[in-house]
Amino acid sequence: MKHQPVKHDHKAFIERARKRKGFSENYDNLEIEYQVADQLLKARARAGLTQDAVAELMGTTKSAISRLEAAGKHAPSLSTLKRYAHAVGCKLEVRLVPEK
Template sequence: MLKHGKAVFPSMTAEQRAAFEVAVAEEMDARLENVAAAKEVAPRLLEEAEFRVDVVRRLRAAREAAGISLAELASRTGVQKSALSRLENSQSPNPTLATLRRYADAVGVDLLVAIGDEGGKSR
């Protein structure tokens, strides 16, 4: 038995130790690959989150301009007041298009969706 602090590990043969070291090295390589992948996708995810926050901010501004309370909005949309509050306070990070559309309809604004290619051409 091998002791390290309070932990006790079974003794390993040279072959077991070599296999263990290979497994540790593979795990470290996988972690580095995950970090690299996260760094690559993070800017896109941030942009998407900022877009969703902006859409909800605009809807909230329209609600407030129309003098509609959250309770009234809940009644008009069929969405719970608590869910609408979480949506407006960015605690519901991924609202559905249907929810956004019901919200927009309830406050009297249009929710427009454009689909385009990478060149910026809408379809």
């Protein structure tokens, strides 16, 4: 199955969303989760795969992949992230970056 990504201007979306009461605080509190979800989605798009295809490669369901790619709704294990990375042709790297 060939993935056909939907065009999405994330920066414009965030700009509009930040105008909603409480959005900025909640979004900022989930920054790392959104970064991980963004990386997952970009890797899957680069691989040209659908959620169904990734699920098949990982031996799981499309709904599990959907939950994995939904920021803040699921805290995946490193094992799951490694399997996902492998399915989309990537390797997983985890880094700790000193705070400024």
